Amino acid sequence: MVLEANKSFGWPLAGITKRLQRHPAEINKLTQFRQAIEDIPRLGIEILPVERHLPPLAASLSQLHGLLTNDGFILASMQDEGITGLISHDTDFDRVPGVTRYAPG
Numbered sequence: 001m002v003l004e005a006n007k008s009f010g011w012p013l014a015g016i017t018k019r020l021q022r023h024p025a026e027i028n029k030l031t032q033f034r035q036a037i038e039d040i041p042r043l044g045i046e047i048l049p050v051e052r053h054l055p056p057l058a059a060s061l062s063q064l065h066g067l068l069t070n071d072g073f074i075l076a077s078m079q080d081e082g083i084t085g086l087i088s089h090d091t092d093f094d095r096v097p098g099v100t101r102y103a104p105g
Contacts (some may be wrong), residue, residue, distance in 0.1 A: 001033040048077050065096050075099070 002016050010054045054076045062072030085100045086093055
């Protein structure tokens with residue numbers, strides 16, 4: 001959604017999430033992100049549920065590694081599933097021992 005807004009509206013990536021939050025009518029104009037979401041299963045990507053035991057772990061990991069809440073949930077889910085590799089632009093994961101981050105091209 002962020003990349004589509006950047007391309008469609010010419011908005012800079014810096015601060016784009018807050019800009020979308022301030023202009024919800026613009027989100028209605030975006031369509032490509034829906035196709036990307038629908039393509040996820042065809043790419044062999046599994047979406048993991050947030051199990052009841054993960055929020056406390058996510059909070060602990062957020063504090064331990066200085067991560068934002070969403071990143072803590074990602075890390076908690078990874079640990080719970082035994083996943084060590086992550087494709088992300090987010091360099092905050094680089095400071096987490098045992099996680100290998102792969103930057104998309």
